[in-house]
Amino acid sequence: MTVQALIESQVFTLINKGDTLQREITAPFCCDLLSIAMGKAPSGCGWVTVMGNVNTLAVAALTDTACVILAEGITPEDAVVKKAKEQSITVFQTEMSVFEAALTLYQMLHD
Numbered sequence: 001m002t003v004q005a006l007i008e009s010q011v012f013t014l015i016n017k018g019d020t021l022q023r024e025i026t027a028p029f030c031c032d033l034l035s036i037a038m039g040k041a042p043s044g045c046g047w048v049t050v051m052g053n054v055n056t057l058a059v060a061a062l063t064d065t066a067c068v069i070l071a072e073g074i075t076p077e078d079a080v081v082k083k084a085k086e087q088s089i090t091v092f093q094t095e096m097s098v099f100e101a102a103l104t105l106y107q108m109l110h111d
Contacts, residue, residue, distance in 0.1 A: 001025050001109050003067050003090050006046070011104060012069055012092035016081055019088040025066045025109060028102040034059050041065055048102045052076040054083045061087055069105070071098045 004021035007014055026044035031037040032051050041047055041063035049056060052074040060068050067090040070076060075093065076084075084091045094101050 006067065006092075006105075006108070007090070009108065011108070012094045012101070015070070015076060015091040015093050016084040016089065018067070018084070018090035020066065020090070023066045025105070027109065028105040029065070030098050030102045032098075038062060046105050048098050048105065050074050050098065052080060054080055056080075057083050057087055057089055057091075060089055066090070067092060069094060069101050071096055071101045 003023050003025060024044060025046045026042055028048055029041050029045035030048045032049050034055055037059050043064040044066045046067050046069055047060060047065045048069045048071050050072045052070045056068060069092045071094055073095045
C-alpha cells in the first residue's frame with residue numbers, strides 16, 4: 001500500500017501531505033521512546049505514536065519512515081504541522097489507540 005492509497009482510504013485524518021505519496025508502506029511500527037525509534041524504526045514504516053512534537057519529525061526523517069500516524073487523539077501543535085510541511089512528511093491523526101491504529105494499518109497492508 002502506498003502513502004497515497006492510505007490517504008485515499010480516509011481511515012486516518014490527514015494532517016499534512018508529504019511529497020512521497022507513491023512510497024510503499026512496509027509495516028506498522030509502534031514506539032513512543034524516540035531514542036528507541038531512532039535505532040529500530042524500519043525504513044518505509046508507518047510509525048504509530050503519541051509523540052506529536054517536532055522531535056518526532058526529526059526521527060521520522062532520520063529513519064526514513066513513510067508516514068507518521070498520531071494516535072490517541074493527539075493533536076500536533078502548529079509548529080509541528082509547519083515543520084512537517086517544511087520536511088514534506090506525511091502526518092495522520094486518529095482517535096484510535098496505538099494498538100488499534102497499528103492493527104488497522106497491518107490489516108490494510110495484508111489485504
